[in-house]
Amino acid sequence: MTTTADSIYEPLTEETAIQLARRLNLFDAEADLVCREIGDGNLNLVFHVTEPTAGKGVIIKQALPYVRIIGEGWPLTLERARMESEALRIFARYAPEYVPEVYYTDNDYAITVMEDLSHLTIVRTGLAEGAIYPLLSTHIGQYMARTLYGTSDYALGAEARRELALQFHNPELCKITENFVFTYPLIDHESNVVEEGLRPLAEQIWRDAQLLREGARLKRHFMISAEALLHGDLHTGSIFASETETRVIDPEFAFYGPMGYDIGLFIANTLLSAFARSEHSREELLAHVTNVWDVFAAEFTALWQENNQEPLADAAGYLDDELLRIFQDAIGYAGSEMMRRVIGLAHARDIEAISDKDRRLHIKSSAALLARDLIVNRSHYKRAPQIVEALRQADRNEPILHS
Amino acid sequence: MTTTADSIYEPLTEETAIQLARRLNLFDAEADLVCREIGDGNLNLVFHVTEPTAGKGVIIKQALPYVRIIGEGWPLTLERARMESEALRIFARYAPEYVPEVYYTDNDYAITVMEDLSHLTIVRTGLAEGAIYPLLSTHIGQYMARTLYGTSDYALGAEARRELALQFHNPELCKITENFVFTYPLIDHESNVVEEGLRPLAEQIWRDAQLLREGARLKRHFMISAEALLHGDLHTGSIFASETETRVIDPEFAFYGPMGYDIGLFIANTLLSAFARSEHSREELLAHVTNVWDVFAAEFTALWQENNQEPLADAAGYLDDELLRIFQDAIGYAGSEMMRRVIGLAHARDIEAISDKDRRLHIKSSAALLARDLIVNRSHYKRAPQIVEALRQADRNEPILHS
Structure with missing residues (x-):
């Protein structure tokens, strides 16, 4: 190819x-x-x-x-x-x-x-410079619900979805994700970039049997679940925005995969930008994390009720099951993405830019501990505010507890 | 097409x-x-x-x-x-x-x-006539482990598996399964064939919200999980055998789907043949049910250890997780298959052939209750002997309890 x-x-x-x-x-x-x-x-x-x-x-x-x-x-x-x-x-x-x-x-x-979108700025850069993008999570929640629902069996029916999936045979770029997001950060791989002071934590991560096991399950689910046409790399560097407008670019990793992956990547990168900020200026970003899920779930529900090809979709409780499963997938994938941004090859630039070494190391280790919890305990997450609560606990060096 | x-x-x-x-x-x-x-x-x-x-x-x-x-x-x-x-x-x-x-x-x-396999007989027919096929479950367990493992990411790596899956784009036959196995038996569909005395139970099934919800989840998993190249219709009518030899035929429903589907179909149809027999001649068939899983799991484990492309496969506990997930998928799909053989379009001939109406109705209602439990409570099944225990409870009109 x-x-x-x-x-x-x-x-x-x-x-x-x-x-x-x-x-x-x-x-x-x-x-x-x-x-x-x-x-x-x-x-x-x-x-x-x-x-x-x-x-x-x-x-x-x-x-x-x-x-x-x-x-x-x-x-x-x-x-x-x-x-x-x-x-x-x-x-x-x-x-x-x-x-x-x-x-x-x-x-x-x-x-x-x-x-030409040059009237907009890349969200990752803007967030690092203190921008808020008040409509970002509403727009991204709608974008994800519409594209993911729209390309699923629910909207298209299985035959048309299977047909469309053939066009998005993208094994080389999937392999990059499989390696650099799911595999290498969990093992002591030569491509990992681990800052010196973080080495002890990284070695603890690579010996963490439970993390490896749950990371493997998430990877497996990513590889075999042809649920919807994903963007496939929906971090904040793939989004252009202004105060009023939002555009998603660069879907070269597009393939049929689990819906939670796109959602998880957006959440993870927003959390990383929040970590990089001082405590009092984090709140808008944490609000984006809860809001993106709320908007996604509401829009997904509306689309589900409006046009659904699945004759069993009306089964009582089934939509709730689907939303919870997608949410917990997203939680796990947010963990995989955060982990690779801290100890994998491609780091979060706003965190790397922090010159105070102690603060930078604190943020990285907090992010790694949060990432571990998102991966290992994803089934304990039922509501988006738990993500924010977990971040606060990790940031205070407290064990992450789920009420 | x-x-x-x-x-x-x-x-x-x-x-x-x-x-x-x-x-x-x-x-x-x-x-x-x-x-x-x-x-x-x-x-x-x-x-x-x-x-x-x-x-x-x-x-x-x-x-x-x-x-x-x-x-x-x-x-x-x-x-x-x-x-x-x-x-x-x-x-x-x-x-x-x-x-x-x-x-x-x-x-x-x-x-x-x-x-030409005319020296062998179709297993469904043979079982109805009292044949045992002592090697049947050992052979089918090996067949399933080798074909399902061999065509998975574990054996091939994701790139080669994705490439192979393109050849098995089989939407029309998948749709037949989606409709006739997963959808119609759970709703009051015109294609269902419900024997008169079974009508009250069928109507109870169609009002069973929990069954519908779990049936929908199993269907969804069937539709989106490109795990291995399945036979896709592995009932006992797709198997030729003798005392010493076993051959699987007719894989026209082949597609990339969840491994548990092939396993579940074999288990369901063997259970139905067991139901059709008198109590004392059931034991060999029930032994096939537990043995097919044991052989599958042992062979799958051996193949996993021999050749595995997944760098995270060695994570402690991960193989156990995978086997349990495949087992519980198989339990659920066995339930879907049994249900459609009792109230869907295509019935189990050995049960239909029972002339004693009371006995026939008892068997059908026991099979339907077992099928419901396999679907709804599949996460309670951890070991193959539980399937046999559940069948005995259903046959005695007892509630199915999982210790």
């Missing part, structure tokens, strides 16, 4: 990106265009083509056939560009206000041309 | 079946061949082509583009012939001694030519 020597693929330059934008008639024929490569990821080129005098722009994203930070030695499928643009089109069916519009795709060149 | 007007498909006759066998050089050029259509199913033609003087034969199976019992008005995909032959080839990789050898397939004509 990776590029081959005789493929026609070649990477764009700022110049050829402008030529492409012109060819697609995305600007007036005579427009003065400028282009800047703004990708900060490892996997893609991102060109921002603008017509400054008109205040117009587009984004041209191109997948690279290797992981940029490591170099050409680590090839990676170009198929992920197709996954991303296909997923954006599917998500736009259910939640058009929460994804960028796709104007054009070219699978040979692994190119997606889409809406 | 169903046949179209311009496809080249046409049904074989006894004459053209012989011509095909000759063309494939399955017999000597000069051999005198005879052919008999022996299909007793609804969905296929089955030709038994033999050379009586040499004692040789082959089976030529051809899928019909409609359900025979209902007529041409109910079209059904011919793809299922490809599913069946592909699945037989995959299963032969892991358990060659337990499946018929496939000699030839033609997907346009939906034909599979395979080993």
Whole structure:
């Protein structure tokens, strides 16, 4: 699935990106265009083509056939560009206000041309700078309910869902998640990045039999549950927002998986941003954590009642069972994600940016202890406020108790 | 996916079946061949082509583009012939001694030519006539462990498993199971066949909120869990056996689903045959029920330890968790299958054949009560002998208690 020597693929330059934008008639024929490569990821080129005098722009994203930070030695499928643009089109069916519009795709060149969202900021960055995004959790709760419900058996019926799932065969990117989120952080793997003072805790984690066992079960469930079309990497770096607007980008990890995974990733990364803040400025972020679940559950329930292909869906108590199962999946996956952000390869930048070493280590160890509880004791979580209560206990170095 | 007007498909006759066998050089050029259509199913033609003087034969199976019992008005995909032959080839990789050898397939004509097993008898029929098949549960336990483990992430790794699963996109036949096993028996559906004296119990079942709720959860798990390549219809009518030999046939329902489904179907149909027998001749069949699980678990464990692609598989307690989960899935699916054999469309022939009406009704109501307990209380089952104990309690009209 990776590029081959005789493929026609070649990477764009700022110049050829402008030529492409012109060819697609995305600007007036005579427009003065400028282009800047703004990708900060490892996997893609991102060109921002603008017509400054008109205040117009587009984004041209191109997948690279290797992981940029490591170099050409680590090839990676170009198929992920197709996954991303296909997923954006599917998500736009259910939640058009929460994804960028796709104007054009070219699978040979692994190119997606889409809406310019440069009036928004990346939520991870904004949260680190103290932004609140008052509508963030409401929008993300709605986005998740609509895309996850909309692509499930409940909305589509099993035949159409099975058909759609065939399009999202994405084994290489699933493997990255399986390794870097679920496996490596739980074992003493060379890819883990463990800050010196955290080493004793990391070693305790790697010897924790119960954690390993429950982590393995969560991984297994992730691998075999074709429940809904997931974004697959829904951390706060995959969300653009302002005070009034929210857009989810970069679904190149899209595949059919368990609904709780998307929810858990959003919760985990919001919790990490909360940890990184001083205690009194955490509250808005913790409110996002409880609100995102409340909005998800309410919207999911409304969609369930409005259009449901499952003849047994009306069974008394069954919707409650489903919501609790999705919630507890989300709790577990939030734990897996937090753990990898503390001792895996890809860390939370806002926590790493804390210069006070004692405070940074305290936050990391609190986050790791919370992550452990979310994984091991996920069946004890029944309501979203328990997550916030658990964070406070972890932050006070208290054992996490569930009333 | 169903046949179209311009496809080249046409049904074989006894004459053209012989011509095909000759063309494939399955017999000597000069051999005198005879052919008999022996299909007793609804969905296929089955030709038994033999050379009586040499004692040789082959089976030529051809899928019909409609359900025979209902007529041409109910079209059904011919793809299922490809599913069946592909699945037989995959299963032969892991358990060659337990499946018929496939000699030839033609997907346009939906034909599979395979080993003649006419020296064996269909287990359902044999059990009804008092046969024991002393090795049946050992063989089926091994067959299931090898095929289910062999096609799982554990043996193949997730990438290869995801790739293989693409070949077994089988939505039409999955839908038949979803409807006729999981949905219709739990609601008052026109397709249900409820014997007159059983009507009050059936109506009680259809009002049973807890049963509906747990039945819905089992159905959901069946639909979304791409765990292993299942046979998909592993009742005792899909098994040929003798005292020494066992072969599993007819995997046209093959798809990636939860391992417990195959196990549950075998258990349910063996329990139904046990119910149909007089009390003192049940014991061998009940021993098959406990033994099939013991053999499955032992073989699964051996395979797990021998070749496991999952880096977290060694987590203490994780294999036990997996086996318990598979066991409880099997318990639930055994319940779903028993229920549909009593009040759904396709009944257990050995029970229907009982002429004493009171005895027949007692057996059906005992089986329905056992089925309910298997579905609703599946998490109370931890060991296979509990199944046998529950059957005895149901048969004595006692409430089913789990110690």
